[in-house]
Every structure is written in structure tokens, then in C-alpha cells.
Amino acid sequence: MAKTPTGKTPTGKTPDGKNTSGRGQRDLKVKVKSARGRKLSSTRWLQRQLNDPYVKRATAEGYRGRAAYKILELDEKYRFLVPGARVVDLGCAPGGWCQVAVKRVNALGERQGKKIGTVLGIDLQEMEPIAGCELHQLDFLDEGADDQVKDWLGGKADVVMSDMAASSSGHKQTDHLRIIHLCETAAHFAFDVLEEGGTFVAKVLAGGAEGSLQQLLKQRFTKVVNVKPPASRSDSSEKFVVATGFKG
Template sequence: MTKDKGWNNTADPKSRARGAKVRVKTARGRKTSSTRWLQRQLNDPYVAEAKRLGYRSRAAFKLIELVDRYNLLQNVHRVVDLGCAPGGWTQVLAERLSSKSQIIGIDLQEVEPVAGANIWVMDFLDIDAEEKLMAALDGAADLVLSDMANSSTGHRQTDQVRTMALCEAALDFAIKVLAPGGAFAAKVLAGGADNHLMRRMQYHFKTVKHAKPPSSRAGSKEWFVVAQGFKGLRDEKADS
């Protein structure tokens, strides 16, 4: 498994950014951290580009870059977007896939509708979630995506453990609903997936890589894991 940093940044909005930076003064009642966040947002070219193109969040560019780098949508007809709020990734899927494709976004909270996709308000961890999904799809999923991360606690190890737990839960879900040859991409933190999670993905997929898309902020701890070539449902315990 390797960490992929070999990106072509020619389409990077940062390369087109011009003009003086906006400085935000600290206002009464506003925390310093909030001021820093606001200033970062106002000076982020990806935020401006997302607004210009009508994407609901700058995160849309992370999926675009992953899709372009790894051909994630090649021969894909059925996609599941876990933790899809606010819908930026689902928008990209609806844009890139044909009108005959099936796109299902799942989240715990209400998400504004996305043309060309079905949004479900549900917990993908529910015992009958896989059954409901398979009943709705015309066949097994070709791609399962997860941009989920727990709210930051400010404690690095706690955040890492919680996000790894989400990633592992998403992987468990993907293993149950993916078609052979399918793919799985999910957010991880800090150094990437831990050894146990990596071994599981390598057992179930032909290739597994860590990726840091250009639109992921340099100071962010996030990485993404991209697993392709699903080998089909296998019994980990029996083969261990």
C-alpha cells in the first residue's frame, strides 16, 4: 500500500486564485478560532469555486479529484454515498453518471434533494439497512463512498479512533452490498487507516491506496483510502 501524492494540479482552483487576501477582524462575542475559520473560508479558492459552480461544499472537489485520479466512475451504474450531507459528493455523482444510473445518498439528517439521486434519511448501521438498499437497487452496488468523520473533540487520538470506527463500519457495509470488481473510498485521519483496517481492505480488494487530493487542505489531518477490485464476499474468519 502506498500514499499517492502524484496529482496533476493543472485544474486546481488555487492556481487561478488572484487578488489580495481578505482579513477578518475579531468581533465582540466571536471566538478567535471562529475568526480564523471565517478568514480561511473567505480566502479559500475552492470555496469560491464551489459557490461559482453551485456545489454545496468545497468537498465536491475532493471527490472530483479522486474520481479523475482513479477512474472511480468507470463502468459504474449503482453508487451509495454514505453520510452524504450536505450533498456535494452526491451532486458530483449526479453530474458525472448517466441518467440511467442509480445514486443513493444516506444520512442521519435531512438533505436538500439532488436531481438524479435518491436521498434516504436513515442510519446505515441499522440492522436492515443492507436489505433495504439491495431491494431498492437493480443489482449490487458498483461503488460505495464515505466522506464521514466525527465532530472534532480536539483530542487527536480520540478523533482518530472515532473516524476509524466509522470507516470500518462503512467498509463492513460496502463488503455486503458491493458487486465483484466494485470499489470503496472513504475518509481516514492522520496517518491513514490503521494496520487492522488496511489488512481487511487488502483481503477484500485487489488494490488499496491512501490519497491526499489537492483540495484537501495542507493542514488537515484527513486522507482518503481508495480500494478497488472487490474480490466478492469472502469469509475472513474462515481464511484467517
């Protein structure tokens, strides 16, 4: 993972936005004024984005979104994105997870002496190209999608990962049930395309209905854990399930 330079900018601030002018070394937070026609919730969202250190890092380091740091942090702990691995990213837009995977599995062959991996991004919508990633516009629920993916990969996958979320209904429990169902669907797809010993990673929302998902995964993987990486916002019910050691 690339590190942000630590030198001062001409404005007297470091690239992470910290003031070095001698005024107590305080972080300067951006305040967004409410504009006519803009909802208060939109103003709050914009202000949170402008002050989010992960958003700033993503911009500085060339990632398409702050979500890239979630998969980075998960991989730092569980080491599933290894050089030479074949990776499938379901619902991959905007592409931050694919960008991370390209670097970690050495898809561009930039790390000499290391195996070269493959990254396959699948999404319903068309996306801007990502160097080292093969992108396909596909519904993974379509009949034959699993065989198509294995054909593109030239075999089975070592990792299937998903940062997908169902459209928000505004009702917390409904959203929880929807994403659990989506995760279970992604898991069944993973069962069809994963190599023995492979890994499945997916986003879920806490809410009490995770039991069926846990039971499903424990039947097919040797280890299943739930993790909330530091990049997940503290006020979010989001967490990630990491299932390793696919039994086939």
C-alpha cells in the same frame, strides 16, 4: 467538471478573485475583523473560508461544499464513477459528493449514448433534494439497512463512498481512532452491498492506527491505496482510502 469562466468581471477581476487592474496581478485576500463575542478560532475559520479557492469554486460552480473537489480529484485519478455505475454515498450531507456522482455516472441521462447510472444518498438527517439523486434518511448501521439499500438500487452497488467523520473531541488521537472505527464500519457495510469488482472510498485521519483497516480491505479488494487529493487542506491529517476490485 465544469470550468470557471476566465473573462473579467465589471470590477476588473476574474471570477476566481484575481485582480487585473495592473497592480502586480496579486490575489486580494479578505481579512476578517474580530467581532465582540466571536472567538479568535471562529474568526480564523471564517477568514480561511473566505480566502479558500475551493470554497470560491464551489460557490461559482454550484456545489454544496468544497469537499466536492476531493471526490472529483480522486475520480480523475482512479475512474470509478463511470456512466451507468450504481453509487451509494454514506453520510452524504450536505450533498457535494452526490452532486459530483450524478454528473459522472450520468444519472440524469444528459450524456446521450452513455449508460445511465444511479446515485443513492444516505444520511441521518433530512436533506434538500438533489436532482438525479435518490436521498434516504437512514442509519446504515440499522439491521436490514444493507438489504434496504440493495432494494432501492435494484441490485448491488458498484461504488460505496463515505466522507463521514465522527464528532470532534478536540483530542487528535481520539478523533483518529473514532474515524478509523467509522471507516471500518462503513467497509463492512460495503462488503454486504458491493458488486464484485466494485470500489470503496472513505475518509480517514492519519494517526498510526490505519493498519487494521488496511489489512481488512486488502483481504477483500485487489488494490488498496491511500491518497491525499489537492483539495484536502495541507494542514489537515485527512486522507482517503481507495479500495478497488472487490473480491466478493
